[in-house]
Amino acid sequence: MPLLDVRDLTVEFPTRRGTLRALDRVSFSIESGEILGVVGESGAGKSLTGAAIVGLLERPGRIASGEIRLDGQRIDNLAPEPLRRIRGRRIGTIFQDPLTTLNPLYTIGRQLTETMQTHMRLTDAEARRKAIGWLDRVGIPAAAQRIDAYPHEFSGGQRQRVVIALALCAEPALVIADEPTTALDVSIQAQIITLLKNLTRDHGTAVMLVTHDMGVIAETADRVAVMYAGRIVEIGPVAAVIRQPAHPYTDGLMASIPSLEHRVDRLRQIDGAMPRLDAIPAGCRFHPRCPRVFARCHKEQPELLPAGATNAACWLHANG
């Protein structure tokens, strides 16, 4: 049984001019201790998927259909209180911008102990000892002294380390990391990714790593899901997706990444832009931009089908 199992997750935003479908029958699963990378352009629904899993969709967004199971137990239809107990305790979350995710008015120690004591029975002294341990583990030097410092007294990279400690301190089985390095200096990004990878490996924590950085995915993830306009278009082992992408969109995505091995004059790019939610084309959502489009793509929407070592939602693989 997978740790997290998402089946046909559909998220809708009712608006005055009709209902917008931001996620359309998204299905994937994550095994214990596995790292699943989720890539795609801005607005493809990556972060929304994470928010839907922990029940923090912003209104008026709502889960219209589908199921989310954690350890076999359904969590998409839970009442607010049981869902709150899952957040932090069984599913941790790491946000994008460490400069704004920490409350400026509380010490980092208080934010850590507060999180742990919400979910676990700990005395103040135990919680403080554990908090220092976590700061130490995420690489904050002189943790015992720094625990009483305020967020503004840390650099951006250090704050993201604190955020990681906050996400992991109640020992969740799954962490949803929503673009954890996007807001950081390039020189810090690798450190933070390595830290996240090592810590989750040591604790056996599974990770859903949302990013648009294929380099991070290549180095970190076990499997990768590619999202486009609210759907997963390809999912499979990271090496297969990178080397032999089965979906033309993934192919275009990979070709647009510069490589040191092959010198090219001009990087390839995918023509056009991702459709807006209120103007999703009929048939395959990618067909207006697809270099290999044919008649069937205009009419029917493809589901995920086995395509070599991965699964792809593309009619090219319908008979394969």
Add this chain to the structure above:
Amino acid sequence: MFGFIGSRLLQAVPVLLVVGFIAFALFDYVGDPVSILLGQDHTEAQRVALVQQLGLDQPFFVQYARFLWTALHGNFGISYRLAQPVSSLIAERLPATLELAITASVLAFAIGVPMGVYTGIHRNTLLSRLFMIVSLVGVSLPTFLLGILLILLFAVWLGWLPSFGRGPVVHLGGWWTTGFTSWAGIRSLILPAITLGMFQMTLIMRLVRAEMLEVLRTDYIKFARARGLTNRAINFGHALKNTLVPVITIMGLQFGGIVAFSLVTETVFQWPGMGLLLVQSVAVADIPVMSAYLLLIALVFVLINLVVDLLYYAVDPRLRVRR
């Protein structure tokens, strides 16, 4: 810390000097004190003697310096109207005004903040809409009208509460008087305090609501939710504390305003405070009282600003810059 307080007090000196100048200039521009004191029948010799006695023949700056010097010693001259030292007149009235102002502010804060938090969190419930309508009434109803309506309802029709005065008071220490020791005193305080605090309360409620709406959208609140903290901890711990800095600012200014300008409320309820004293003094151009009042209010605002700065310092660690 002490350096901070010291520098703030130093900054207050020019403010007080300027206000002192205006208070001083009142004597020259609002009537002639000599003819006021002497009345209509006097000899030229009497006039010259009084001018010399009051030091009015001295150069302007000497007079100003002398005014400041005596004011610094708490001596503001004699009231024209009551023929008593202004300082003792004010000392007599100050406790009544402060007691009323503090009660009104505490009431406004204790009711306004929870109402603001509630309407900020539950934007569309029936109760929220009701609070918003009540607050609109509170903001737009003039103080004198509210006071009169309250008197009509609770004093005239229902007969529950007294309509004027401070009730029995007890002397505490040297000069402080309080109405808190008896039920009658507290009852007398209720209507004026509501009248005076209503505007403040609605202001605080609307401010807290607006700030809550702002803060609840921030990333650190979303992250607090993602960490599974309880709603109570998020709303009243993380969110409310982040709304406090602007609330403290407004509270401070409003408290100053209440102390300084409780004229209307004190007049409506015949409350024996400084506001009523000022209204009565203005009516007969009692300059020494008006000038002393001006200086005192300037001092109150300076002190409130200092307290507000210290509260910022306590609430927001980012302002505690190491010097």
